[in-house]
Structures are given as structure tokens and as C-alpha cells.
Amino acid sequence: MQTNPLSMRWALDPIQTYCIEAKLPPLTSIVIGAKSGVPGTGFIGCQLDDLETAHHLVFDNDWSKTPNPYGAFGPADTPESLAQALIDQPENSHEIYAKVKVRGVAQTVFKEALVRAYGQQCAMCGLSIYQALDAAHIIPWSLATPGQRLDPRNGLLLCTVHHRLFDCGFITITLGGRTRYCDPAMEDGPHSPADKNMTTRLHGKKAYLPSNPALYPSREALEHHYLRHGW
Numbered sequence: 001m002q003t004n005p006l007s008m009r010w011a012l013d014p015i016q017t018y019c020i021e022a023k024l025p026p027l028t029s030i031v032i033g034a035k036s037g038v039p040g041t042g043f044i045g046c047q048l049d050d051l052e053t054a055h056h057l058v059f060d061n062d063w064s065k066t067p068n069p070y071g072a073f074g075p076a077d078t079p080e081s082l083a084q085a086l087i088d089q090p091e092n093s094h095e096i097y098a099k100v101k102v103r104g105v106a107q108t109v110f111k112e113a114l115v116r117a118y119g120q121q122c123a124m125c126g127l128s129i130y131q132a133l134d135a136a137h138i139i140p141w142s143l144a145t146p147g148q149r150l151d152p153r154n155g156l157l158l159c160t161v162h163h164r165l166f167d168c169g170f171i172t173i174t175l176g177g178r179t180r181y182c183d184p185a186m187e188d189g190p191h192s193p194a195d196k197n198m199t200t201r202l203h204g205k206k207a208y209l210p211s212n213p214a215l216y217p218s219r220e221a222l223e224h225h226y227l228r229h230g231w
């Protein structure tokens with residue numbers, strides 16, 4: 001497995017995730033000489049409780065048998081260009097997924113696409129602080145088809161609080177594009193003012209959906225969420 005310049009553009013985390021998922025030695029990033037093409041002695045690892053063992057695991061492994069997770073990228077591909085391709089042609093998301101198989105990288109591209117589609121606002125409350133926004137899957141990653149994993153129509157840009165409430169099934173988006181909370185009359189117990197602000201106050205309000213209706217959450221994905229959580 002060799003790194004290429006593109007891999008260096010992403011955070012190290014995707015390779016770490018890839019190694020864990022593929023049950024590879026605890027490699028996060030290996031440094032390869034730009035001219036020689038020869039790996040150096042340094043690497044950045046993960047799960048390193050025992051550095052010496054980790055060192056042996058990484059350097060004794062036959063990496064030539066491990067396909068380069070970035071091998072499908074073309075020289076012009078960037079997270080931004082792939083995200084733009086997703087929102088230009090969401091129906092081709094499976095083709096982008098074929099390039100971006102590493103989950104951490106896919107998540108980076110997916111978030112970038114949703115940030116662009118939703119104008120960097122939480123679909124429920126409008127929060128626009130980038131670091132507090134998540135690319136939420138409506139049909140979860142583990143249940144989604146390869147195409148659905150990157151399809152903006154299977155996504156919602158949500159702040160971290162609304163992401164959690166959505167994943168728990170407490171709040172959702174109606175087919176008509178409105179926020180819906182599971183307990184609008186607050187019958188299930190007391191709500192603090194902050195609770196109300198993030199839940200009942202938003203119930204029935206128009207969601208902050210993409211300006212392009214072609215990127216709205218799909219009926220298929222939303223109905224999957226309703227069914228899973230008994231709406």
C-alpha cells in the first residue's frame with residue numbers, strides 16, 4: 001500500500017479506520033520517499049499500547065497484498081470535486097462510492113456535499129457552525145446500499161444535538177419538509193427551556209432543506225426512518 005498526494009489531503013483518521021475495519025496492522029500513515037518510493041522508518045499508528053509490537057506488526061506485514069484504498073482516485077479528484085459531483089448528479093452516487101470505499105473518506109465527501117446542498121445550516125434549527133454540523137444518514141450506513149451511503153438524498157445536515165435526537169427516533173422530517181417531534185405536547189415529562197428550544201418549538205416548522213429540491217431527503221429514506229422508529 002502506497003500513499004499518494006491525495007491521501008495526505010485528508011485527515012489521518014480515514015486510514016486508521018480503514019486499517020481497523022480491514023483488520024490490518026495498526027497503521028495510520030506510512031511515510032514514503034517522494035523520489036525513491038521507498039518506505040521510511042517512520043509511521044503514525046493507532047491502538048499503540050505496545051510500540052515495539054506495533055512496529056513489528058506494521059513492518060513485517062506484506063503490504064503488497066493490500067490494495068491501495070486510494071487507488072481508484074484520479075489525479076484531479078479532491079473531496080470538494082467529489083462532493084460537487086454528488087450534488088450535481090446524486091443518482092450517480094454509487095460511482096463516487098466505488099472510488100471512495102474508505103468509510104472515513106466517504107464521510108468527509110458526504111459532509112462536504114451536504115454542507116453545500118444545505119447552505120451549511122442544520123436542517124432543523126439552522127445552526128451554521130461547521131464544526132458542530134454532522135452529515136447524518138437517514139438509512140444508516142450499516143443498512144444502506146453502496147449508492148445510498150453517499151447519496152445526498154439519504155442524508156440530512158444536522159447539528160450534533162439534532163443528529164443524536166434523529167438517530168434515537170425522537171425527531172424527524174415529514175414528507176412535506178417540516179420538523180416533527182415525537183412529544184409536541186410534552187406529555188412524556190418535563191422539558192427544560194433548552195429542551196423546548198431544540199424540540200417542541202421546532203415541531204411543525206418548515207425545515208431548512210436544500211435550495212435545490214432534487215436534493216431533498218428521498219421518500220424512500222424518510223419512510224425507512226419512520227418505520228424503524230415507529231412514527
Ligand SMILES: [Zn+2]
Pocket residue numbers: 122123124125126127158159160161162
Ligand atoms: Zn440543529
